[in-house]
Amino acid sequence: MTVHDMKHADSDSARLEAVGGRLSRVDGPAKITGAAHYAVEQQLEGLTHAVLVGATIAAGKVTAIDSRAAQTAPGVLAVLTPDTIMELNGASDWLGNPPTQATYSPLVREVTFSGQHIAAVVAETFEQAVAAAALVKVWYDETPAIVDLSDRRAGDGIPIDAMTKEWGDAEAAFAEAPVRICTAYNTPREFQAAMEPHGLIARWQGDELTIWEPSQWLDGMARTYAEWFGVPFENVRLVSPYIGGGFGSKALALAHSAVAAAAAKMLNRPVKLVLNRPQNFTSYGGRAATRQTVAIGADREGRIQSIVHRGVNETAVDGMWVEPLGSVTSIMYATPNFSSKQNVVRVNTVVPGAKRAPGENPSAFGIECAIDELAHELGIDPLEMRLINYAEQDPHAKKPWSTRQLREAFAAGAEAFGWAKRSPAPRSMRDGHQLIGWGVAAGTYPVRRAYGEAVVKILADGSVEVESSSIDMGQGTYTILAQTAAETLGVPVEQVSVKLGDSHFARAGVTGGSRLAGVMTGAVHKAAGQALDELIGLALSDPASPFHGLQANTLHVRDGRIASPRGEGPELSIAAFMRAVGRDHIEARGDTVPANFTPEQRYNNYTTIATAIPHTEGDYSRHSWCAHFVEVHVDEDFGTVRVSRVVSALDSGRLYNPKLAESQWKGGIIMGIGQALLEEGIVDRRHGRIVNGNLADYMLPTNADIPDIRTISVGIPDPHSSALGGKGVGELGIVGVAPAIANAVFHATGKRVRDLPITLEKLI
Numbered sequence: 001m002t003v004h005d006m007k008h009a010d011s012d013s014a015r016l017e018a019v020g021g022r023l024s025r026v027d028g029p030a031k032i033t034g035a036a037h038y039a040v041e042q043q044l045e046g047l048t049h050a051v052l053v054g055a056t057i058a059a060g061k062v063t064a065i066d067s068r069a070a071q072t073a074p075g076v077l078a079v080l081t082p083d084t085i086m087e088l089n090g091a092s093d094w095l096g097n098p099p100t101q102a103t104y105s106p107l108v109r110e111v112t113f114s115g116q117h118i119a120a121v122v123a124e125t126f127e128q129a130v131a132a133a134a135l136v137k138v139w140y141d142e143t144p145a146i147v148d149l150s151d152r153r154a155g156d157g158i159p160i161d162a163m164t165k166e167w168g169d170a171e172a173a174f175a176e177a178p179v180r181i182c183t184a185y186n187t188p189r190e191f192q193a194a195m196e197p198h199g200l201i202a203r204w205q206g207d208e209l210t211i212w213e214p215s216q217w218l219d220g221m222a223r224t225y226a227e228w229f230g231v232p233f234e235n236v237r238l239v240s241p242y243i244g245g246g247f248g249s250k251a252l253a254l255a256h257s258a259v260a261a262a263a264a265k266m267l268n269r270p271v272k273l274v275l276n277r278p279q280n281f282t283s284y285g286g287r288a289a290t291r292q293t294v295a296i297g298a299d300r301e302g303r304i305q306s307i308v309h310r311g312v313n314e315t316a317v318d319g320m321w322v323e324p325l326g327s328v329t330s331i332m333y334a335t336p337n338f339s340s341k342q343n344v345v346r347v348n349t350v351v352p353g354a355k356r357a358p359g360e361n362p363s364a365f366g367i368e369c370a371i372d373e374l375a376h377e378l379g380i381d382p383l384e385m386r387l388i389n390y391a392e393q394d395p396h397a398k399k400p401w402s403t404r405q406l407r408e409a410f411a412a413g414a415e416a417f418g419w420a421k422r423s424p425a426p427r428s429m430r431d432g433h434q435l436i437g438w439g440v441a442a443g444t445y446p447v448r449r450a451y452g453e454a455v456v457k458i459l460a461d462g463s464v465e466v467e468s469s470s471i472d473m474g475q476g477t478y479t480i481l482a483q484t485a486a487e488t489l490g491v492p493v494e495q496v497s498v499k500l501g502d503s504h505f506a507r508a509g510v511t512g513g514s515r516l517a518g519v520m521t522g523a524v525h526k527a528a529g530q531a532l533d534e535l536i537g538l539a540l541s542d543p544a545s546p547f548h549g550l551q552a553n554t555l556h557v558r559d560g561r562i563a564s565p566r567g568e569g570p571e572l573s574i575a576a577f578m579r580a581v582g583r584d585h586i587e588a589r590g591d592t593v594p595a596n597f598t599p600e601q602r603y604n605n606y607t608t609i610a611t612a613i614p615h616t617e618g619d620y621s622r623h624s625w626c627a628h629f630v631e632v633h634v635d636e637d638f639g640t641v642r643v644s645r646v647v648s649a650l651d652s653g654r655l656y657n658p659k660l661a662e663s664q665w666k667g668g669i670i671m672g673i674g675q676a677l678l679e680e681g682i683v684d685r686r687h688g689r690i691v692n693g694n695l696a697d698y699m700l701p702t703n704a705d706i707p708d709i710r711t712i713s714v715g716i717p718d719p720h721s722s723a724l725g726g727k728g729v730g731e732l733g734i735v736g737v738a739p740a741i742a743n744a745v746f747h748a749t750g751k752r753v754r755d756l757p758i759t760l761e762k763l764i
């Protein structure tokens with residue numbers, strides 16, 4: 001702990017080490033000193049290296065592969081092709097649906113996207129594998145590819161009926177509304193661009209498989225490997241102690257994972273395969289490109305009468321991804337009439353995937369820009385517009401919110417930003433050649449819940465161990481679970497060590513949808529409570545205990561010392577007590593899984609998302625909320641946009657650790673700035689190739705692009721959302737940032753940019 005932290009702690013009500021304290025990340029020192037070993041940094045005896053060969057066309061057939069030169073190159077152990085790689089079983093999907101095909105080949109003959117894996121070379125060294133992979137010759141029969149949503153041959157796509165949300169008569173009410181806007185918004189293909197690339201080391205020992213792989217979901221991925229290779233689930237061990245960012249991309253075992261594990265089995269040697277940066281743009285999906293139209297009808301006072309919303313997202317030729325575009329549209333504002341429908345369009349891409357707040361993020365871009373447009377049309381302040389249409393309950397589920405501090409967020413954000421000083425007309429604020437714009441937008445993310453399990457051990461020396469197969473990709477899981485165990489047990493946080501990232505620990509479900517913190521603090525709280533009960537029970541009942549015979553029904557543990565609540569009798573450390581009763585540990589396995597769950601339901605709870613609890617289950621609708629206030633400077637001559645100020649007020653319920661929550665929110669806001677101004681996957685129209693698939697050409701914000709960001713927590717504990725009263729944090733922050741910036745750019749320039757990113761050529 002540094003002096004700086006101590007100062008922070010002093011100014012906060014919660015104790016540093018308790019839940020709600022501003023404890024710095026307990027994994028920080030290991031990461032900074034290099035003591036933290038990431039998955040693919042493991043040093044193994046006899047390690048071999050695999051390198052992939054990807055398709056250079058986006059559609060067609062591989063007609064021939066000549067691997068002779070590669071096979072005889074120095075150090076080469078094997079060249080795998082669709083003909084030579086071992087056959088795998090099909091695996092069930094993450095919803096738990098059974099496989100659609102009996103067999104699976106991660107190397108293909110039928111190409112459906114550029115970069116798809118066709119062959120792999122395994123060699124003694126990485127350099128040998130790279131050199132030999134360049135010698136593999138591939139011939140194709142190329143057919144025309146559908147490169148993106150704008151391709152006419154792609155058509156209107158496939159309706160996803162499950163996404164339809166309707167009440168009232170939206171079309172008729174829109175037609176009759178005195179004030180109407182109807183606008184279209186587009187977001188491009190985006191990528192997660194985590195600093196740590198995807199990759200893995202696979203090792204077989206008999207029919208036991210160990211995989212070191214960065215993972216947001218050890219148990220889900222272990223299930224996939226077990227199914228591919230037809231071995232029992234228990235035989236697969238996933239190890240992922242540290243992760244250099246995932247942002248949604250690291251939850252599934254992918255084709256390259258299968259190639260490495262198959263190669264390891266075929267060669268009976270451990271195999272390491274790490275995707276190079278361009279392969280990180282084609283081996284798994286980023287955020288799907290989206291198109292939406294938002295039609296809003298209102299009365300002259302600004303009260304919304306109807307919203308008609310239509311959305312489309314791209315998906316793959318041979319895989320389905322739905323980016324739910326109506327998710328924010330359907331709940332943010334009160335409206336008597338509503339209709340939202342969505343189609344998907346198949347294009348020649350790898351299956352798109354989850355990127356921070358999938359669905360909510362592009363959904364908010366549509367509705368939060370449209371509200372700004374309506375406010376401008378009516379001459380109403382955009383913040384006032386949002387208050388006029390404030391949804392007092394969930395308009396779709398027709399249930400009260402568990403908690404919704406959005407009004408408080410608008411008020412706190414506006415106050416801190418100085419919104420009252422905004423001059424309403426576009427182009428009315430400037431500083432020399434810089435046009436200044438102020439924009440606002442709201443955001444939300446549902447509280448996703450699931451059941452969790454954890455093991456808490458009290459050891460002979462009084463230290464505590466927490467074990468869970470959940471993970472920390474930078475959010476702070478290690479830290480908040482240490483705080484939860486320390487507070488529940490009454491021991492100093494330095495005495496707690498948290499072990500994560502090993503599928504042989506107590507099982508855990510996916511780290512996705514901002515659910516892990518709520519699930520795991522609940523499970524650790526429960527397991528630690530059980531361990532404490534056992535400790536106290538032993539202290540009162542064991543004949544060798546110094547507390548034996550004391551007329552007390554309970555004991556207190558504080559700062560790692562056991563005492564009676566009234567102070568009579570002895571007081572001793574947990575270590576001294578464990579010595580006295582001759583115990584070397586106390587262990588409790590606590591879970592929040594319903595008692596009537598069958599073993600299969602339990603297995604599915606950890607390895608699929610089939611048992612996730614709907615956020616509108618029961619009496620309430622549960623969501624986190626936020627309001628972003630943004631200032632931009634737009635150069636009048638050059639059209640360059642700089643975000644100069646951000647104030648965001650957010651409701652994530654109770655915060656387990658405000659320091660980490662603020663860091664998460666800021667990370668989301670920074671990602672939102674990138675999305676608004678920079679990020680865009682560019683596809684070559686001739687061969688459907690991502691041309692900017694590297695970190696030099698795929699633009700991401702750097703420190704120089706990021707202004708001072710102020711975050712304000714307006715949450716209150718929400719007992720309906722989680723055991724400790726927290727709601728989701730990690731994804732919330734990004735939702736609403738891009739529309740707040742687009743709205744600010746309109747205020748600065750009088751120009752609406754409805755296609756992200758907002759680049760200078762769209763402004764001049």
Ligand code: MCN
Pocket residue numbers: 194244245246247248355356357473474475476477480511512513514515516517518652653654655656657658660661664667725726727728729730731
């Ligand atoms: N937290 C808190 N109080 C709460 C809830 C959370 O203080 N009430 C803090 C905790 O430090 C917790 C963190 O916020 O560890 C994230 O909590 P939450 O978002 O609720 O849940 P998850 O742990 O499931 O986070 C996953 C979420 C997702 S889905 C993406 S995508 C994402 C994100 O977290 N990817 C990230 N944040 C990321 N941060 C980093 N550094 N890297 C990523 O890849």
Ligand code: MOS
Pocket residue numbers: 216246247248249354355356357358511512513514731
């Ligand atoms: Mo987050 S995109 O749900 O991993």
